Amino acid sequence: MTLKLVLVAAAALVDADHRVLIAKRPEGKAMAGLWEFPGGKVEAGERPEEALLRELHEELGVETQTACLAPLTFASHAYDDFHLLMPLYVIRRWTGHPKPREGQDLAWVRPNQLRSYPMPEADGPLIAPLIDLL
Numbered sequence: 001m002t003l004k005l006v007l008v009a010a011a012a013l014v015d016a017d018h019r020v021l022i023a024k025r026p027e028g029k030a031m032a033g034l035w036e037f038p039g040g041k042v043e044a045g046e047r048p049e050e051a052l053l054r055e056l057h058e059e060l061g062v063e064t065q066t067a068c069l070a071p072l073t074f075a076s077h078a079y080d081d082f083h084l085l086m087p088l089y090v091i092r093r094w095t096g097h098p099k100p101r102e103g104q105d106l107a108w109v110r111p112n113q114l115r116s117y118p119m120p121e122a123d124g125p126l127i128a129p130l131i132d133l134l
């Protein structure tokens, strides 16, 4: 069996109160109802940072730049049908107020509250580094 490796770039947008933005996956998508960090799949020929800037624009109407992306940690998780490799970047500077442009619910959450929100399996190990940082 060949392993499908999927590269996803994700963001922890951090506000002045040290809260992190999470988004609830809309009904009809895989893993609907789970809360995740904004971001998405890196497309062929794209750099991860470029993909993340594109996704933040598409999903939230937020603009930022590569220099504002600080790598924090990554998830490497075997789902049944693919292996997810997902770098998580911390972002503290952006322009535009995040808006749910794809029908998703948004929440600003303190890292030590993240465990109250059901998240995809891969995200569990990302929480401790956020708590340590913030």
Ligand SMILES: Nc1nc2c([nH]c(=O)n2[C@@H]2O[C@H](COP(=O)(O)OP(=O)(O)OP(=O)(O)O)[C@@H](O)[C@H]2O)c(=O)[nH]1
Binding pocket: 008, 009, 010, 029, 030, 031, 035, 036, 037, 038, 039, 040, 041, 084, 120, 121, 122, 123
């Ligand atoms: N953005 C994001 N994706 C995550 C997180 N955790 C996690 O397992 N994922 C998985 O990474 C993949 C992200 O893909 P995506 O959001 O671009 O794509 P999608 O499933 O909506 O599919 P599509 O864009 O092909 O329709 C999904 O399989 C998603 O479940 C997370 O915290 N943030």
